Amino acid sequence: MNSNRHAVCDGRGRPQIMLLSEGQMSDFKCVALMIDTLPRAKTLLGDRGYDADWFRQALSDRGITPCIPSMTNRRVQIPHDAVLYRQRHRIEIMFGRLKDLRRILTRKDRCAHTFMSAIALAATVIFWL
Numbered sequence: 001m002n003s004n005r006h007a008v009c010d011g012r013g014r015p016q017i018m019l020l021s022e023g024q025m026s027d028f029k030c031v032a033l034m035i036d037t038l039p040r041a042k043t044l045l046g047d048r049g050y051d052a053d054w055f056r057q058a059l060s061d062r063g064i065t066p067c068i069p070s071m072t073n074r075r076v077q078i079p080h081d082a083v084l085y086r087q088r089h090r091i092e093i094m095f096g097r098l099k100d101l102r103r104i105l106t107r108k109d110r111c112a113h114t115f116m117s118a119i120a121l122a123a124t125v126i127f128w129l
Contacts, residue, residue, distance in 0.1 A: 002023030002024070003021065003022060003023055003107065003112065003115070004020070004021050004022070004023055004025070004027070004030070005018065005019075005020055005095065005098075005119065006018070006019040006021060006027070006030050006034070007091065007094065007095070008034065008038060008039065009090065009094055011090075012090070013090030013091060013093055013094045013127075014094070014127040014128065015094060015123045016039055017034055017037055017038070018116070018119060018120060018123065019033060019034055020112055020115065020116045020119070021033075026049065027047065027049030027050050028049065028050050028051070028052040028055055031050055031055055032055075035055070035058055038062065038064070041064055042063075042064065043064065043066075043067055043084065044059055044064050044065070044066055044067065045067045045068075045084065045085060045087060045088045045091070046066065046067070046068040046088075047068070047069075047088075048068070048069050048070070048071055048072075050068050051068050051069065051074065051078075056068070056078075066080075067080050067081050067084050067085050069085065094127070097126055097127075098122055098123060098126065101118075101122050104118060104119055104122060
């Protein structure tokens with residue numbers, strides 16, 4: 001019953017791509033499932049969990065500048081733009097607005113497909129209508 005929600009948002013904090021993964025799966029393994037569907041962008045803001053060399057290289061190959069803080073256990077820390085990274089609060093606000101709905105907050109659905117459908121429906125109503 002443990003799960004993680006991943007999202008790619010536009011500049012205004014509206015979700016473009018959403019993915020539901022099992023809770024034990026690491027973040028950068030989940031992004032491998034979404035990498036081919038990433039929209040065209042100049043910069044990608046990501047959490048520390050998405051810090052992987054192959055992901056940074058894949059973003060650079062697509063012409064996207066990664067703004068991802070380095071993991072604390074990385075030997076050579078990769079610098080990031082701290083001022084730009086502050087814009088990531090919009091993604092956290094998006095997840096907070098989705099969690100205002102009790103069904104999503106407490107995950108009342110047993111089936112992952114039904115739970116993801118509830119998330120997609122809520123995101124459509126909250127952000128796009």
